[in-house]
Amino acid sequence: xxxxxxxxxxxxxxxxxxxxxxxxxxxxxxxxxxxxxxxxxxxxxxxxxxxxxxxxxxxxxxxxxxxxxxxxxxxxxxxxxxxxxxxxxxxxxxxxxxxxxxxxxxxxxxxxxxxxxxxxxxxxxxxxxxxxxxxxxxxxxxxxxxxxxxxxxxxxxxxxxxxxxxxxxxxxxxxxxxxxxxxxxxxxxxxxxxxxxxxxxxxxxxxxxxxxxxxxxxxxxx
Numbered sequence: 179x180x181x182x183x184x185x186x187x188x189x190x191x192x193x194x195x196x197x198x199x200x201x202x203x204x205x206x207x208x209x210x211x212x213x214x215x216x217x218x219x220x221x222x223x224x225x226x227x228x229x230x231x232x233x234x235x236x237x238x239x240x241x242x243x244x245x246x247x248x249x250x251x252x253x254x255x256x257x258x259x260x261x262x263x264x265x266x267x268x269x270x271x272x273x274x275x276x277x278x279x280x281x282x283x284x285x286x287x288x289x290x291x292x293x294x295x296x297x298x299x300x301x302x303x304x305x306x307x308x309x310x311x312x313x314x315x316x317x318x319x320x321x322x323x324x325x326x327x328x329x330x331x332x333x334x335x336x337x338x339x340x341x342x343x344x345x346x347x348x349x350x351x352x353x354x355x356x357x358x359x360x361x362x363x364x365x366x367x368x369x370x371x372x373x374x375x376x377x378x379x380x381x382x383x384x385x386x387x388x389x390x391x392x393x394x395x396x397x398x399x400x
Contacts, residue, residue: 181367188368199352201372207348208376211339215271216332219278223331224324227286231320232312240287244280252277252338260345270342277338278331285327289320322392329384336377340369350376 188194194201230236252273259269293316301315317324340351353369356362 184364184367185371187364188371191364194368204348204350204352205372205376207342208336208339208350208373211267211270211274211342211347211349212332212335212376214267215274215278215335215339216328218271219275219282219331219335220328222275223279223282223327224286227283227324227327228290228312228317231287231290232308232316234291237287237291240283244284252341256341256344265345267347269345270339270347273341274335274338278335281330281334282327285330286320286324289323289327290316292323293319318393322388325384325388325392329381332380332384333377336380337373340373 197203227240230240255273255276256269259272263269290312297315297319298311301311306314339349340354342349343351343355350369350372353365353372357365357367357369
């Protein structure tokens with residue numbers, strides 16, 4: 179059988195659409211893991227990136243931190259956390275967050291630093307407090323690049339959240355891990371197709387978000 183035959187066989191099997199191992203259930207678990215990890219990573223990366231970019235300090239430290247975070251193997255970190263902490267969501271969240279923070283952090287920093295200094299200086303000359311300069315002048319201009327960092331982190335999380343299945347949790351990785359163990363390649367290919375589809379859907383969501391939250395003037399100049 180070729181890949182398309184495996185895909186057709188997987189999605190045409192009605193047993194894959196019902197029950198605890200059905201596609202809706204596994205997809206819901208995968209989305210939950212991904213959203214939780216992205217929310218935690220954004221809560222860490224966005225404030226630090228905005229503040230360091232606004233004040234222009236800590237760029238070298240951020241670059242070093244990002245390089246260290248990207249160098250850590252997600253699967254190895256998952257196994258280490260599972261041995262250290264035990265079963266649960268925390269061992270899964272830690273490697274996903276570690277993976278997602280660097281692109282959010284560095285991209286946010288670079289986005290704020292790349293804002294034209296002329297309107298920033300004018301806002302300060304008018305007596306604007308630093309918080310208003312950041313959120314009313316710098317952030318709207320930096321938003322497209324910040325969203326690109328969030329998009330990159332989200333796609334990495336969606337693709338890597340399959341590792342949750344290695345520690346007996348759910349998600350779309352369940353099809354890949356169980357399929358390999360059972361030598362059921364129909365299930366492996368079906369699970370991989372779902373992950374790829376979810377990554378493409380994530381791109382679509384961020385495209386729509388970009389169109390919705392970024393002002394037309396900034397979009398045209400980007």
